[in-house]
Amino acid sequence: VGRCGALRIMLADQGQEWKEVVVDFPEWMKGTLKSTCVFGQLPKFQDGDLVLFQSNAILRHLGRKHDAYGKDGDEAALVDMMCDGVEDFRLKYVKMIYQEYDTGKDTYIKDLPNHLDKFEAVLAKNKTGFLVGNKSSFADYNLFDLLLNHLVLSSTCLDSFPSLKSFVEKMSARPKIKAFLDSEAYKKLPINGNGKQGFLR
Amino acid sequence: MVGPYTITYFAVRGRCGALRIMLADQGQEWKEVVVDFPEWMKGTLKSTCVFGQLPKFQDGDLVLFQSNAILRHLGRKHDAYGKDGDEAALVDMMCDGVEDFRLKYVKMIYQEYDTGKDTYIKDLPNHLDKFEAVLAKNKTGFLVGNKSSFADYNLFDLLLNHLVLSSTCLDSFPSLKSFVEKMSARPKIKAFLDSEAYKKLPINGNGKQ
Numbered sequence: 001v002g003r004c005g006a007l008r009i010m011l012a013d014q015g016q017e018w019k020e021v022v023v024d025f026p027e028w029m030k031g032t033l034k035s036t037c038v039f040g041q042l043p044k045f046q047d048g049d050l051v052l053f054q055s056n057a058i059l060r061h062l063g064r065k066h067d068a069y070g071k072d073g074d075e076a077a078l079v080d081m082m083c084d085g086v087e088d089f090r091l092k093y094v095k096m097i098y099q100e101y102d103t104g105k106d107t108y109i110k111d112l113p114n115h116l117d118k119f120e121a122v123l124a125k126n127k128t129g130f131l132v133g134n135k136s137s138f139a140d141y142n143l144f145d146l147l148l149n150h151l152v153l154s155s156t157c158l159d160s161f162p163s164l165k166s167f168v169e170k171m172s173a174r175p176k177i178k179a180f181l182d183s184e185a186y187k188k189l190p191i192n193g194n195g196k197q198g199f200l201r
Numbered sequence: 202m203v204g205p206y207t208i209t210y211f212a213v214r215g216r217c218g219a220l221r222i223m224l225a226d227q228g229q230e231w232k233e234v235v236v237d238f239p240e241w242m243k244g245t246l247k248s249t250c251v252f253g254q255l256p257k258f259q260d261g262d263l264v265l266f267q268s269n270a271i272l273r274h275l276g277r278k279h280d281a282y283g284k285d286g287d288e289a290a291l292v293d294m295m296c297d298g299v300e301d302f303r304l305k306y307v308k309m310i311y312q313e314y315d316t317g318k319d320t321y322i323k324d325l326p327n328h329l330d331k332f333e334a335v336l337a338k339n340k341t342g343f344l345v346g347n348k349s350s351f352a353d354y355n356l357f358d359l360l361l362n363h364l365v366l367s368s369t370c371l372d373s374f375p376s377l378k379s380f381v382e383k384m385s386a387r388p389k390i391k392a393f394l395d396s397e398a399y400k401k402l403p404i405n406g407n408g409k410q
Contacts, residue, residue: 039298039331050287057293064286073277074263080270085252091304118252 001191003055004043005145007062010138012180014066020185025193056087056142063138070133078132082122082139089115090146094192101196109154116161119143123163129170144171152197206231209246209257211238214404216268217256218358220275223351225393227279233398238406269300269355276351288346295335295344295352302328303359307405314409322367329374332356336376342383357384365410 001008011018023033023042034040038053045052045061052058063069063079070076092115096108119131128134131143147168150157158165171177180186191197206224210217212235224231236246236255247253251266258264258271260278265271276282276292283289305328309321332344341347344356360381363370371378384390393399404410 038294038335039301050290052290052294054294054297057290057297060293061286061290064289073274076277077263077265077270077274080273081251081265081267084267084270088252122251 001145001149001186001189002193005149005191006138006142007043007045007055007058008186009145009177009180010059010062010066010068010141013136013141013174013176014062014068015176016066056083059083059138059142068135068137068141070137071135075133079137079139082119082131082137083142085118086139086142086146089119090142093146093149097192097196098194101194105153109157112150112154112157113160116157116164120161120163123167129167140167140171144168149191149197152191205259205261207234207259208232209234209236209259210255211236211241211406212402213406214358214362214399214402215406218362218404219351219355220256220258220268220271221399222358222390222393223272223275223279223281223354226349226354226387226389227275227281228389229279269296272296272351272355281348281350281354283346283350284348291345292350292352295332295350296355298331299352299355299359302332303355306359306362310405310409311407314407318366322370325363325367325370326373329370329377333374333376336380342380353380353384357381362404362410365404 008018028034028042037044041053043053043055043058045058047061047065050061052061060069060080060083070079092108096104100108122131123129126132130136131139144167147158147164151168158168172181206229208217208221208231210233214221221231241247241255250257254266256268256271257266258274260274263274265274273282273293273296283292305321309317313321335344336342339345343349344352357380360371360377364381371381385394
């Protein structure tokens, strides 16, 4: 799932279809594909002739194309801000998963409220069920994906955050998202590359 | 005359370096609200910040946090976000790459300076080569298209920091060297880099550079 979780959920919700090219690790280590990647990393995303790297650049591109980037320039700036906040949170999660799972997982879970409270406050203030304005943006899909990961890590972590809990419930219930989350394509993939925290269902 | 922009930040270049250079190059004026650390630790301002962090940026009534969101906002306002949707996506990609590189720099500066500085400098070519390749391929002197974008200002600021760390680190990267020279020579940037306002601020909050 990793850094494609949010963009797959976004594509699904936007009624898009897409092709998956799966790269296995031995193949990657040969370096042929890697040398063609601008920063030597995946994911790689193609929209016709446009080739993109960096998961958040992909999200922003889809936000522009599918009207999921706020209603005007001011909202766009707030969507950017919220997505950057999700990215900061995702970096902490990824660090724990890949570097400190056995030793740091419990501390990480205890410390979660200090990160969750920021997003709880924004949702509670906005009251629309979205982070910015009154429609979904790429920042919402990004946060939703990250919260799903955290619920696998700690199924009760949102219990004292009613707006976040409601946000996850509402996003999960959107018909196209629900269908995607129920699909084999989604369920068969582990969240992270090192197998920590296993499958979502 | 000061426009509608206000930057609230600590007395460092840090994560405002790129956006100040961008504002200067775009001929903008702005107000600086300097926060000292004891004041910050009291928590009053911090509790009003969406993620509990600075910088804080005001454009009239719009209040923004997250340095890259500020750069993107300025990119939209000052036509420094590529010429169309495809270029905008490439500008985003390049800025995210700069951010990844900045995170490594910041980690070394704040957590591993004494023990990790030499290894970091030795390893720099593995990061610089990515940007060298993009500039060499694009040939316009900018990362994307044929005009400056917020990604250029972000990269330029980060490269200036690295030249302080290691003055020879760009010597085997002709496109990066030329990029820094050209950006530095832009009249408004040159004036800003020569100013007291710029020179008096340390790069980082812990005095390491």
